Amino acid sequence: MANKLISEMGLPTSIANIFAARNITTAKEALSLTEFELMELLDVGMARVTSAVAHISEIVSPPTQTALSLMEQRVQNEYMAGHLPTRLKGLDEALGGGIPFGVLTELVGPPGIGKTQFCLKLSLLASLPASYGGLDGRVIYIDAESKFSSRRMIEIGSKSFPEIFHVEGMAKEMAGRILVLRPTSLSEFTESLQQIKISLLQNHVKLLVIDSMAALVTGEYDQGPTRQHSLGWHISFIKSIAEFSRIPIVVTNQWRAGVKL
Protein backbone atom coordinates (compact mmCIF):
# COMPACT_ATOMS: atom_id res chain seq x y z
CA MET A 1 0.00 0.00 0.00
CA ALA A 2 2.93 2.29 0.68
CA ASN A 3 3.80 2.62 -2.98
CA LYS A 4 0.27 3.29 -4.05
CA LEU A 5 0.07 6.01 -6.65
CA ILE A 6 -1.38 9.34 -5.63
CA SER A 7 -2.90 9.73 -9.07
CA GLU A 8 -5.12 6.72 -8.36
CA MET A 9 -6.45 7.85 -5.02
CA GLY A 10 -9.35 9.93 -6.22
CA LEU A 11 -8.04 13.24 -4.95
CA PRO A 12 -9.60 16.32 -6.56
CA THR A 13 -7.85 16.71 -9.93
CA SER A 14 -6.53 20.18 -9.20
CA ILE A 15 -4.50 19.01 -6.20
CA ALA A 16 -3.61 15.67 -7.75
CA ASN A 17 -2.06 17.54 -10.66
CA ILE A 18 0.04 19.65 -8.33
CA PHE A 19 1.39 16.52 -6.64
CA ALA A 20 2.22 15.10 -10.05
CA ALA A 21 3.91 18.31 -11.18
CA ARG A 22 6.18 18.30 -8.12
CA ASN A 23 7.03 14.68 -8.84
CA ILE A 24 5.44 13.33 -5.68
CA THR A 25 3.88 10.22 -7.11
CA THR A 26 3.54 7.75 -4.26
CA ALA A 27 2.02 7.83 -0.81
CA LYS A 28 5.42 7.04 0.64
CA GLU A 29 6.90 10.21 -0.81
CA ALA A 30 4.03 12.38 0.28
CA LEU A 31 3.89 11.05 3.83
CA SER A 32 7.64 11.33 4.33
CA LEU A 33 7.23 15.11 4.28
CA THR A 34 5.63 17.18 6.98
CA GLU A 35 2.51 19.15 6.12
CA PHE A 36 4.50 22.34 6.33
CA GLU A 37 7.12 21.07 3.91
CA LEU A 38 4.40 19.92 1.55
CA MET A 39 2.81 23.33 1.67
CA GLU A 40 6.09 24.96 0.71
CA LEU A 41 6.79 22.45 -2.00
CA LEU A 42 3.35 22.39 -3.57
CA ASP A 43 2.72 26.07 -3.05
CA VAL A 44 -0.87 25.68 -1.87
CA GLY A 45 -2.63 26.66 1.33
CA MET A 46 -2.46 24.75 4.57
CA ALA A 47 -6.09 23.71 4.50
CA ARG A 48 -5.77 22.03 1.12
CA VAL A 49 -2.57 20.25 2.15
CA THR A 50 -4.16 19.00 5.34
CA SER A 51 -7.18 17.64 3.58
CA ALA A 52 -5.05 16.02 0.87
CA VAL A 53 -2.83 14.37 3.48
CA ALA A 54 -5.86 13.19 5.41
CA HIS A 55 -7.29 11.70 2.23
CA ILE A 56 -4.06 9.93 1.31
CA SER A 57 -3.66 8.64 4.86
CA GLU A 58 -7.13 7.22 4.93
CA ILE A 59 -6.56 5.29 1.73
CA VAL A 60 -3.14 3.98 2.73
CA SER A 61 -4.24 2.90 6.21
CA PRO A 62 -4.91 -0.80 6.61
CA PRO A 63 -8.58 -1.86 6.77
CA THR A 64 -10.34 -1.93 10.12
CA GLN A 65 -10.95 -5.31 11.65
CA THR A 66 -12.15 -6.16 15.08
CA ALA A 67 -10.47 -8.95 16.97
CA LEU A 68 -13.79 -10.79 16.83
CA SER A 69 -14.07 -10.66 13.05
CA LEU A 70 -10.50 -11.97 12.80
CA MET A 71 -11.38 -14.83 15.10
CA GLU A 72 -14.48 -15.75 13.12
CA GLN A 73 -12.56 -15.73 9.85
CA ARG A 74 -9.95 -17.98 11.32
CA VAL A 75 -12.35 -20.50 12.78
CA GLN A 76 -14.22 -20.62 9.51
CA ASN A 77 -11.33 -20.98 7.11
CA GLU A 78 -8.74 -23.00 8.83
CA TYR A 79 -8.13 -26.57 9.68
CA MET A 80 -7.76 -27.07 13.45
CA ALA A 81 -8.30 -23.31 13.90
CA GLY A 82 -4.87 -22.76 12.44
CA HIS A 83 -2.51 -25.22 14.06
CA LEU A 84 -0.28 -28.02 12.81
CA PRO A 85 -0.22 -30.63 15.59
CA THR A 86 3.25 -31.87 16.46
CA ARG A 87 1.72 -35.05 17.97
CA LEU A 88 3.70 -34.40 21.13
CA LYS A 89 0.95 -34.20 23.70
CA GLY A 90 2.45 -31.74 26.16
CA LEU A 91 3.79 -29.45 23.46
CA ASP A 92 0.54 -29.36 21.52
CA GLU A 93 -1.33 -28.46 24.65
CA ALA A 94 1.08 -25.67 25.48
CA LEU A 95 0.91 -24.34 21.94
CA GLY A 96 -2.86 -24.41 21.87
CA GLY A 97 -3.03 -27.19 19.27
CA GLY A 98 0.33 -27.19 17.55
CA ILE A 99 2.57 -24.99 15.43
CA PRO A 100 0.41 -21.94 14.67
CA PHE A 101 -0.40 -20.84 11.11
CA GLY A 102 0.44 -17.41 9.87
CA VAL A 103 3.34 -16.73 12.17
CA LEU A 104 7.00 -17.53 12.50
CA THR A 105 8.01 -20.21 14.99
CA GLU A 106 11.66 -20.42 15.96
CA LEU A 107 13.30 -23.62 17.19
CA VAL A 108 16.42 -23.03 19.22
CA GLY A 109 18.71 -25.43 20.99
CA PRO A 110 22.26 -26.69 21.39
CA PRO A 111 23.80 -28.79 18.60
CA GLY A 112 22.57 -32.37 18.52
CA ILE A 113 19.37 -31.77 20.48
CA GLY A 114 17.27 -32.67 17.45
CA LYS A 115 16.24 -29.45 15.72
CA THR A 116 16.64 -30.95 12.27
CA GLN A 117 14.88 -34.13 13.36
CA PHE A 118 12.01 -32.02 14.58
CA CYS A 119 11.84 -30.28 11.22
CA LEU A 120 11.85 -33.59 9.35
CA LYS A 121 8.96 -34.84 11.43
CA LEU A 122 7.00 -31.65 10.93
CA SER A 123 7.54 -31.87 7.18
CA LEU A 124 6.14 -35.37 7.19
CA LEU A 125 3.15 -34.34 9.27
CA ALA A 126 2.30 -31.52 6.91
CA SER A 127 2.49 -33.76 3.87
CA LEU A 128 0.29 -36.53 5.28
CA PRO A 129 -3.21 -36.89 3.82
CA ALA A 130 -5.91 -35.10 5.75
CA SER A 131 -7.50 -38.41 6.73
CA TYR A 132 -4.40 -39.13 8.83
CA GLY A 133 -4.43 -35.68 10.43
CA GLY A 134 -1.94 -34.07 8.09
CA LEU A 135 -2.27 -30.93 6.04
CA ASP A 136 -2.23 -32.79 2.75
CA GLY A 137 0.04 -30.29 1.04
CA ARG A 138 3.52 -29.62 -0.21
CA VAL A 139 6.40 -28.62 2.03
CA ILE A 140 9.26 -26.32 1.11
CA TYR A 141 12.36 -27.13 3.08
CA ILE A 142 15.21 -24.64 2.87
CA ASP A 143 18.23 -26.58 3.96
CA ALA A 144 21.06 -24.12 4.50
CA GLU A 145 23.29 -26.47 6.42
CA SER A 146 22.97 -29.49 4.11
CA LYS A 147 21.58 -31.60 6.90
CA PHE A 148 18.43 -32.83 5.27
CA SER A 149 18.49 -36.57 4.93
CA SER A 150 15.84 -38.26 2.81
CA ARG A 151 16.73 -41.66 4.18
CA ARG A 152 16.22 -40.51 7.74
CA MET A 153 12.93 -38.94 6.78
CA ILE A 154 11.59 -42.10 5.20
CA GLU A 155 12.80 -44.00 8.24
CA ILE A 156 10.90 -41.65 10.56
CA GLY A 157 7.88 -41.95 8.31
CA SER A 158 7.77 -45.71 8.16
CA LYS A 159 8.29 -46.05 11.90
CA SER A 160 5.72 -43.47 12.90
CA PHE A 161 3.09 -44.08 10.27
CA PRO A 162 3.59 -47.67 9.16
CA GLU A 163 -0.01 -47.88 7.91
CA ILE A 164 0.70 -45.18 5.32
CA PHE A 165 4.26 -45.90 4.38
CA HIS A 166 3.74 -49.59 3.84
CA VAL A 167 1.18 -48.97 1.16
CA GLU A 168 2.82 -49.38 -2.21
CA GLY A 169 3.96 -46.07 -3.69
CA MET A 170 2.97 -43.96 -0.70
CA ALA A 171 6.55 -43.38 0.46
CA LYS A 172 7.29 -41.98 -2.96
CA GLU A 173 4.17 -39.87 -2.91
CA MET A 174 4.91 -38.46 0.54
CA ALA A 175 8.58 -37.78 -0.12
CA GLY A 176 7.65 -36.27 -3.46
CA ARG A 177 5.70 -33.58 -1.70
CA ILE A 178 8.72 -32.28 0.14
CA LEU A 179 10.79 -29.88 -1.93
CA VAL A 180 14.30 -29.25 -0.64
CA LEU A 181 16.21 -26.10 -1.54
CA ARG A 182 19.89 -25.73 -0.79
CA PRO A 183 20.92 -22.11 -1.10
CA THR A 184 24.64 -21.55 -0.74
CA SER A 185 24.64 -17.82 -0.27
CA LEU A 186 22.44 -15.19 1.22
CA SER A 187 21.64 -13.70 -2.17
CA GLU A 188 20.55 -17.09 -3.47
CA PHE A 189 18.37 -17.49 -0.40
CA THR A 190 16.85 -14.06 -0.95
CA GLU A 191 16.04 -14.96 -4.51
CA SER A 192 14.37 -18.23 -3.61
CA LEU A 193 12.34 -16.51 -0.91
CA GLN A 194 10.99 -14.10 -3.45
CA GLN A 195 10.08 -16.92 -5.80
CA ILE A 196 8.47 -18.86 -2.99
CA LYS A 197 6.22 -15.98 -2.10
CA ILE A 198 4.68 -16.09 -5.55
CA SER A 199 4.34 -19.82 -5.92
CA LEU A 200 3.17 -20.73 -2.42
CA LEU A 201 -0.52 -20.40 -3.02
CA GLN A 202 -0.62 -21.94 -6.46
CA ASN A 203 1.29 -25.02 -5.43
CA HIS A 204 -0.64 -25.89 -2.33
CA VAL A 205 2.35 -25.44 -0.03
CA LYS A 206 1.33 -25.98 3.59
CA LEU A 207 4.60 -25.60 5.47
CA LEU A 208 7.86 -23.73 5.06
CA VAL A 209 10.93 -24.86 7.00
CA ILE A 210 14.18 -22.89 7.16
CA ASP A 211 17.03 -24.85 8.69
CA SER A 212 18.84 -22.70 9.71
CA MET A 213 18.70 -18.97 9.56
CA ALA A 214 21.98 -18.52 11.37
CA ALA A 215 24.04 -20.51 8.89
CA LEU A 216 23.04 -18.24 6.05
CA VAL A 217 23.72 -14.99 7.75
CA THR A 218 26.86 -15.75 9.69
CA GLY A 219 28.65 -16.99 6.64
CA GLU A 220 28.35 -13.75 4.79
CA TYR A 221 28.83 -10.78 6.99
CA ASP A 222 30.86 -9.68 9.90
CA GLN A 223 29.03 -8.52 12.94
CA GLY A 224 27.60 -5.09 12.72
CA PRO A 225 24.95 -2.89 11.26
CA THR A 226 24.95 -4.40 7.75
CA ARG A 227 24.12 -7.78 9.14
CA GLN A 228 21.40 -6.45 11.38
CA HIS A 229 19.96 -4.57 8.49
CA SER A 230 19.79 -7.52 6.15
CA LEU A 231 18.55 -9.86 8.86
CA GLY A 232 15.78 -7.40 9.61
CA TRP A 233 14.74 -7.39 5.99
CA HIS A 234 14.67 -11.18 5.77
CA ILE A 235 12.71 -11.61 8.94
CA SER A 236 10.06 -9.11 7.93
CA PHE A 237 9.85 -10.68 4.49
CA ILE A 238 9.38 -14.16 5.93
CA LYS A 239 6.79 -12.81 8.34
CA SER A 240 4.89 -11.25 5.49
CA ILE A 241 4.92 -14.59 3.64
CA ALA A 242 3.52 -16.29 6.71
CA GLU A 243 0.73 -13.79 7.14
CA PHE A 244 -0.21 -13.53 3.55
CA SER A 245 -0.41 -17.25 2.90
CA ARG A 246 -1.50 -18.25 6.42
CA ILE A 247 0.85 -21.23 6.64
CA PRO A 248 3.11 -22.19 9.54
CA ILE A 249 6.78 -21.28 9.08
CA VAL A 250 9.42 -22.95 11.19
CA VAL A 251 12.91 -21.47 11.48
CA THR A 252 15.74 -23.07 13.39
CA ASN A 253 18.49 -21.12 15.04
CA GLN A 254 21.82 -22.03 16.52
CA TRP A 255 22.78 -21.59 20.07
CA ARG A 256 25.73 -19.30 20.56
CA ALA A 257 27.84 -18.16 23.39
CA GLY A 258 27.48 -14.41 23.49
CA VAL A 259 28.94 -11.51 25.38
CA LYS A 260 26.99 -11.23 28.59
CA LEU A 261 25.39 -7.84 28.86
Next chain:
Amino acid sequence: MELARLPISASQRGKLISAGYTSFSSLSSLSPSTLAQDLKISDNEALEILRVVSQGSRLDKPDGSHAIVNGAQTAWDMLHEEESLKCITTSCVDLDDILGGGIKCKEVTEIGGVPGIGKTQLGIQLAVNVQIPVNYGGLGGKAIYIDTEGSFMLERALQIAEACIEDMSGNSDFLQKDFQSCQVKAQPKDFLQNIFYFRVCSYTEQIAMINYLDKFISEHKDVNVVIIDSVTFHFRQDFDDLALRTRLLSGMALKLMKLAKKFSLAVVLLNQVTTKHTEGSFQLTLALGDSWSHSCTNRVILYWNGDERYAYIDKSPSLRSASAPYSVTGKGIRTATSKCKRIKIM
Protein backbone atom coordinates in the same frame (compact mmCIF):
# COMPACT_ATOMS: atom_id res chain seq x y z
CA MET B 1 5.17 36.39 15.22
CA GLU B 2 6.53 37.17 11.82
CA LEU B 3 4.96 36.81 8.46
CA ALA B 4 7.50 34.19 7.46
CA ARG B 5 6.02 31.74 9.94
CA LEU B 6 2.43 32.02 8.82
CA PRO B 7 1.02 28.80 7.39
CA ILE B 8 0.28 30.19 3.95
CA SER B 9 1.74 29.08 0.66
CA ALA B 10 5.04 30.44 -0.57
CA SER B 11 3.60 32.31 -3.53
CA GLN B 12 1.05 34.08 -1.35
CA ARG B 13 3.75 35.03 1.07
CA GLY B 14 5.87 36.34 -1.78
CA LYS B 15 2.97 38.47 -3.00
CA LEU B 16 2.36 39.85 0.48
CA ILE B 17 5.96 40.82 0.98
CA SER B 18 6.36 42.35 -2.46
CA ALA B 19 3.22 44.41 -1.88
CA GLY B 20 4.79 45.78 1.30
CA TYR B 21 2.91 43.81 3.93
CA THR B 22 5.61 42.67 6.30
CA SER B 23 3.96 42.75 9.69
CA PHE B 24 0.68 41.64 11.17
CA SER B 25 -0.36 45.16 12.11
CA SER B 26 -0.22 46.23 8.48
CA LEU B 27 -2.68 43.46 7.64
CA SER B 28 -5.02 43.63 10.57
CA SER B 29 -7.09 46.61 9.45
CA LEU B 30 -7.50 45.57 5.83
CA SER B 31 -10.69 44.44 4.19
CA PRO B 32 -10.47 41.30 2.04
CA SER B 33 -11.32 43.18 -1.15
CA THR B 34 -8.53 45.75 -0.70
CA LEU B 35 -6.06 42.97 -0.10
CA ALA B 36 -7.37 41.10 -3.12
CA GLN B 37 -6.83 44.17 -5.30
CA ASP B 38 -3.38 44.88 -3.89
CA LEU B 39 -2.13 41.37 -4.38
CA LYS B 40 -4.10 40.66 -7.55
CA ILE B 41 -5.66 37.55 -6.09
CA SER B 42 -9.24 36.38 -5.74
CA ASP B 43 -11.41 37.64 -2.90
CA ASN B 44 -11.67 34.18 -1.47
CA GLU B 45 -7.94 33.76 -1.31
CA ALA B 46 -7.55 37.13 0.38
CA LEU B 47 -10.17 36.19 2.92
CA GLU B 48 -8.32 32.99 3.65
CA ILE B 49 -5.06 34.89 4.22
CA LEU B 50 -6.74 37.33 6.59
CA ARG B 51 -8.29 34.48 8.51
CA VAL B 52 -4.90 32.84 8.98
CA VAL B 53 -3.41 36.20 9.99
CA SER B 54 -6.06 36.85 12.59
CA GLN B 55 -5.50 33.37 14.03
CA GLY B 56 -1.78 33.98 14.14
CA SER B 57 -2.03 37.39 15.73
CA ARG B 58 -4.41 36.20 18.37
CA LEU B 59 -1.56 34.27 19.87
CA ASP B 60 0.37 37.51 20.26
CA LYS B 61 -2.33 39.74 21.64
CA PRO B 62 -4.10 39.61 24.95
CA ASP B 63 -7.66 38.48 24.56
CA GLY B 64 -9.09 40.84 27.14
CA SER B 65 -11.73 38.54 28.54
CA HIS B 66 -10.93 35.91 31.14
CA ALA B 67 -7.72 34.38 29.83
CA ILE B 68 -4.56 36.34 29.18
CA VAL B 69 -3.44 34.01 26.44
CA ASN B 70 -5.96 32.15 24.41
CA GLY B 71 -5.91 28.39 24.92
CA ALA B 72 -3.97 28.56 28.15
CA GLN B 73 -5.15 26.99 31.37
CA THR B 74 -4.21 27.86 34.90
CA ALA B 75 -2.28 25.32 36.90
CA TRP B 76 -5.16 25.21 39.37
CA ASP B 77 -7.64 24.17 36.69
CA MET B 78 -5.18 21.59 35.46
CA LEU B 79 -4.91 20.11 38.91
CA HIS B 80 -8.66 19.56 38.98
CA GLU B 81 -8.57 18.05 35.58
CA GLU B 82 -5.73 15.73 36.54
CA GLU B 83 -7.59 14.58 39.61
CA SER B 84 -10.59 13.58 37.57
CA LEU B 85 -8.39 11.83 35.03
CA LYS B 86 -9.16 8.19 34.54
CA CYS B 87 -6.67 5.38 34.58
CA ILE B 88 -6.62 2.00 32.91
CA THR B 89 -5.65 -0.69 35.36
CA THR B 90 -2.86 -3.09 34.45
CA SER B 91 -4.42 -5.88 36.57
CA CYS B 92 -1.26 -5.90 38.68
CA VAL B 93 -1.71 -4.11 42.01
CA ASP B 94 1.97 -3.26 42.49
CA LEU B 95 2.31 -1.89 38.98
CA ASP B 96 -0.86 0.20 39.35
CA ASP B 97 0.53 1.58 42.60
CA ILE B 98 3.73 2.90 41.13
CA LEU B 99 1.87 4.23 38.10
CA GLY B 100 -0.53 6.14 40.32
CA GLY B 101 -3.55 4.01 39.49
CA GLY B 102 -2.70 2.65 36.08
CA ILE B 103 -1.97 3.92 32.59
CA LYS B 104 -3.20 7.51 32.46
CA CYS B 105 -5.60 8.86 29.89
CA LYS B 106 -4.53 12.00 28.03
CA GLU B 107 -0.92 10.89 28.20
CA VAL B 108 1.54 9.05 26.02
CA THR B 109 3.23 6.17 27.79
CA GLU B 110 6.10 4.24 26.32
CA ILE B 111 6.74 0.71 27.50
CA GLY B 112 9.95 -1.02 26.54
CA GLY B 113 11.85 -4.16 27.34
CA VAL B 114 13.74 -7.17 26.06
CA PRO B 115 11.99 -9.77 23.87
CA GLY B 116 9.74 -12.10 25.86
CA ILE B 117 9.38 -9.82 28.87
CA GLY B 118 5.67 -9.34 28.24
CA LYS B 119 5.26 -6.10 26.28
CA THR B 120 2.65 -7.54 23.94
CA GLN B 121 0.96 -9.25 26.89
CA LEU B 122 0.66 -5.93 28.65
CA GLY B 123 -0.64 -4.38 25.45
CA ILE B 124 -3.37 -6.99 25.06
CA GLN B 125 -4.18 -6.74 28.76
CA LEU B 126 -4.75 -3.00 28.43
CA ALA B 127 -6.89 -3.50 25.32
CA VAL B 128 -9.10 -5.78 27.41
CA ASN B 129 -9.00 -3.79 30.67
CA VAL B 130 -10.10 -0.56 29.04
CA GLN B 131 -13.44 -2.28 28.45
CA ILE B 132 -14.17 -3.04 32.09
CA PRO B 133 -17.58 -1.40 32.64
CA VAL B 134 -17.85 1.81 34.63
CA ASN B 135 -19.69 0.19 37.53
CA TYR B 136 -16.75 -2.15 38.02
CA GLY B 137 -14.39 0.80 38.22
CA GLY B 138 -13.29 0.66 34.61
CA LEU B 139 -13.71 2.98 31.67
CA GLY B 140 -16.15 0.99 29.58
CA GLY B 141 -14.31 2.08 26.46
CA LYS B 142 -12.92 0.51 23.33
CA ALA B 143 -9.39 -0.13 22.18
CA ILE B 144 -7.40 0.39 19.00
CA TYR B 145 -4.55 -2.06 18.55
CA ILE B 146 -2.03 -1.18 15.86
CA ASP B 147 0.14 -4.19 15.20
CA THR B 148 3.35 -3.56 13.29
CA GLU B 149 5.08 -6.84 14.07
CA GLY B 150 2.30 -9.35 13.61
CA SER B 151 2.63 -10.38 17.24
CA PHE B 152 -0.97 -9.89 18.32
CA MET B 153 -2.26 -13.26 19.47
CA LEU B 154 -5.99 -13.79 19.19
CA GLU B 155 -5.91 -16.83 21.44
CA ARG B 156 -4.26 -14.77 24.14
CA ALA B 157 -6.74 -11.95 23.77
CA LEU B 158 -9.53 -14.46 24.23
CA GLN B 159 -7.93 -16.02 27.32
CA ILE B 160 -7.29 -12.63 28.88
CA ALA B 161 -10.85 -11.51 28.16
CA GLU B 162 -12.24 -14.69 29.72
CA ALA B 163 -10.10 -14.22 32.82
CA CYS B 164 -11.17 -10.59 33.05
CA ILE B 165 -14.84 -11.56 33.01
CA GLU B 166 -14.18 -14.23 35.59
CA ASP B 167 -12.53 -11.67 37.89
CA MET B 168 -15.41 -9.28 37.41
CA SER B 169 -18.07 -11.80 38.33
CA GLY B 170 -15.92 -12.86 41.28
CA ASN B 171 -15.77 -9.27 42.47
CA SER B 172 -19.45 -8.63 42.08
CA ASP B 173 -20.18 -11.08 44.89
CA PHE B 174 -18.55 -8.62 47.26
CA LEU B 175 -20.20 -5.60 45.74
CA GLN B 176 -23.75 -4.47 46.33
CA LYS B 177 -26.25 -7.13 45.51
CA ASP B 178 -28.43 -4.92 43.36
CA PHE B 179 -25.72 -4.82 40.72
CA GLN B 180 -26.09 -8.44 39.94
CA SER B 181 -29.77 -8.33 39.21
CA CYS B 182 -29.45 -5.78 36.46
CA GLN B 183 -26.10 -7.02 35.23
CA VAL B 184 -26.09 -8.84 31.94
CA LYS B 185 -23.16 -11.18 31.89
CA ALA B 186 -20.46 -9.99 29.53
CA GLN B 187 -19.18 -12.36 26.88
CA PRO B 188 -15.55 -12.72 25.76
CA LYS B 189 -16.90 -12.14 22.26
CA ASP B 190 -18.02 -8.64 23.19
CA PHE B 191 -14.53 -7.87 24.38
CA LEU B 192 -13.01 -8.97 21.11
CA GLN B 193 -15.64 -7.03 19.23
CA ASN B 194 -14.42 -3.84 20.88
CA ILE B 195 -10.78 -4.21 19.90
CA PHE B 196 -10.14 -2.53 16.58
CA TYR B 197 -7.17 -4.23 15.04
CA PHE B 198 -4.97 -2.73 12.33
CA ARG B 199 -2.06 -4.60 10.81
CA VAL B 200 0.54 -2.12 9.57
CA CYS B 201 3.15 -3.42 7.13
CA SER B 202 5.47 -0.48 6.46
CA TYR B 203 6.47 2.80 7.99
CA THR B 204 4.44 4.70 5.41
CA GLU B 205 1.36 2.79 6.50
CA GLN B 206 2.22 3.54 10.09
CA ILE B 207 2.35 7.28 9.44
CA ALA B 208 -0.83 7.12 7.38
CA MET B 209 -2.51 5.15 10.13
CA ILE B 210 -1.66 7.74 12.75
CA ASN B 211 -2.90 10.53 10.49
CA TYR B 212 -6.11 8.61 9.94
CA LEU B 213 -6.66 7.90 13.64
CA ASP B 214 -7.99 11.40 14.13
CA LYS B 215 -10.86 10.72 11.76
CA PHE B 216 -11.40 7.17 12.95
CA ILE B 217 -11.66 8.18 16.60
CA SER B 218 -14.01 11.03 15.74
CA GLU B 219 -16.30 8.35 14.36
CA HIS B 220 -15.73 5.99 17.28
CA LYS B 221 -15.80 8.33 20.24
CA ASP B 222 -15.70 5.61 22.87
CA VAL B 223 -12.13 4.59 22.07
CA ASN B 224 -10.08 5.15 25.21
CA VAL B 225 -6.78 3.57 24.41
CA VAL B 226 -4.51 3.35 21.38
CA ILE B 227 -1.81 0.70 21.57
CA ILE B 228 1.01 0.60 19.05
CA ASP B 229 2.94 -2.67 19.13
CA SER B 230 5.65 -1.77 18.41
CA VAL B 231 6.37 1.74 17.40
CA THR B 232 9.90 0.71 16.50
CA PHE B 233 9.72 -2.21 14.14
CA HIS B 234 9.48 -0.49 10.75
CA PHE B 235 11.69 2.36 11.80
CA ARG B 236 14.59 0.07 12.60
CA GLN B 237 15.03 -1.12 9.06
CA ASP B 238 15.02 0.36 5.60
CA PHE B 239 16.33 3.65 6.86
CA ASP B 240 19.49 5.08 5.39
CA ASP B 241 18.50 8.65 6.03
CA LEU B 242 18.54 8.98 9.80
CA ALA B 243 17.60 12.65 9.70
CA LEU B 244 14.40 11.72 7.90
CA ARG B 245 13.74 9.05 10.48
CA THR B 246 14.11 11.48 13.36
CA ARG B 247 11.82 13.95 11.63
CA LEU B 248 9.13 11.37 10.95
CA LEU B 249 9.31 10.00 14.45
CA SER B 250 8.99 13.34 16.14
CA GLY B 251 6.11 14.27 13.84
CA MET B 252 4.42 11.03 14.81
CA ALA B 253 5.00 11.63 18.52
CA LEU B 254 3.47 15.09 18.27
CA LYS B 255 0.39 13.78 16.50
CA LEU B 256 -0.07 11.08 19.11
CA MET B 257 0.19 13.58 21.94
CA LYS B 258 -2.39 15.73 20.24
CA LEU B 259 -4.72 12.73 19.88
CA ALA B 260 -4.28 11.84 23.54
CA LYS B 261 -5.28 15.34 24.61
CA LYS B 262 -8.04 15.87 22.09
CA PHE B 263 -9.96 12.67 22.75
CA SER B 264 -8.69 12.18 26.32
CA LEU B 265 -7.42 8.71 25.61
CA ALA B 266 -4.30 6.86 26.65
CA VAL B 267 -1.64 6.22 24.03
CA VAL B 268 0.60 3.27 24.78
CA LEU B 269 3.70 2.77 22.66
CA LEU B 270 5.63 -0.46 22.93
CA ASN B 271 9.30 -0.19 22.13
CA GLN B 272 12.13 -2.63 21.61
CA VAL B 273 15.57 -2.49 23.17
CA THR B 274 18.90 -2.03 21.52
CA THR B 275 22.49 -2.06 22.71
CA LYS B 276 24.30 1.19 23.10
CA HIS B 277 28.04 1.48 23.24
CA THR B 278 29.09 3.85 25.99
CA GLU B 279 32.45 4.17 27.66
CA GLY B 280 33.75 0.89 26.42
CA SER B 281 30.83 -1.24 27.50
CA PHE B 282 27.53 -2.25 25.97
CA GLN B 283 24.37 -1.20 27.67
CA LEU B 284 20.75 -1.98 26.95
CA THR B 285 18.60 1.03 26.12
CA LEU B 286 15.33 1.53 24.34
CA ALA B 287 15.53 1.82 20.58
CA LEU B 288 15.09 4.86 18.33
CA GLY B 289 17.71 7.07 19.89
CA ASP B 290 17.86 10.05 22.17
CA SER B 291 15.62 12.48 20.40
CA TRP B 292 12.79 9.95 20.56
CA SER B 293 13.22 9.50 24.30
CA HIS B 294 12.44 13.18 24.73
CA SER B 295 9.11 12.90 23.02
CA CYS B 296 7.36 10.47 25.36
CA THR B 297 5.72 11.75 28.52
CA ASN B 298 6.09 8.58 30.53
CA ARG B 299 8.50 5.77 30.07
CA VAL B 300 8.24 2.38 31.73
CA ILE B 301 10.97 -0.19 31.32
CA LEU B 302 10.29 -3.87 31.84
CA TYR B 303 13.24 -6.02 32.87
CA TRP B 304 14.25 -9.30 34.44
CA ASN B 305 15.44 -9.19 38.00
CA GLY B 306 16.73 -12.68 38.55
CA ASP B 307 13.73 -14.84 37.79
CA GLU B 308 11.12 -12.17 38.32
CA ARG B 309 9.68 -9.62 35.97
CA TYR B 310 9.93 -6.02 37.11
CA ALA B 311 8.64 -2.75 35.77
CA TYR B 312 10.57 0.43 36.36
CA ILE B 313 9.40 4.00 35.86
CA ASP B 314 12.26 5.53 33.96
CA LYS B 315 10.75 8.87 33.18
CA SER B 316 7.63 10.69 34.27
CA PRO B 317 6.91 14.31 35.05
CA SER B 318 4.70 13.48 38.01
CA LEU B 319 5.57 10.05 39.35
CA ARG B 320 8.63 9.17 41.35
CA SER B 321 10.86 6.53 39.88
CA ALA B 322 10.08 3.21 41.40
CA SER B 323 9.99 -0.40 40.42
CA ALA B 324 7.51 -3.14 41.05
CA PRO B 325 7.34 -6.86 40.29
CA TYR B 326 4.62 -8.27 38.09
CA SER B 327 3.98 -11.62 36.51
CA VAL B 328 2.58 -12.95 33.28
CA THR B 329 0.16 -15.80 33.89
CA GLY B 330 -2.34 -17.75 31.90
CA LYS B 331 -4.89 -15.09 32.81
CA GLY B 332 -2.70 -12.23 31.68
CA ILE B 333 -0.73 -9.68 33.66
CA ARG B 334 -1.17 -10.24 37.39
CA THR B 335 0.36 -9.26 40.69
CA ALA B 336 3.56 -11.18 41.24
CA THR B 337 3.44 -14.06 43.64
CA SER B 338 6.44 -16.18 44.44
CA LYS B 339 4.80 -19.09 42.65
CA CYS B 340 4.72 -17.54 39.21
CA LYS B 341 8.37 -17.56 38.35
CA ARG B 342 10.01 -18.12 35.06
CA ILE B 343 11.08 -21.64 34.48
CA LYS B 344 14.71 -21.29 33.63
CA ILE B 345 15.79 -23.31 30.66
CA MET B 346 19.26 -22.05 30.05
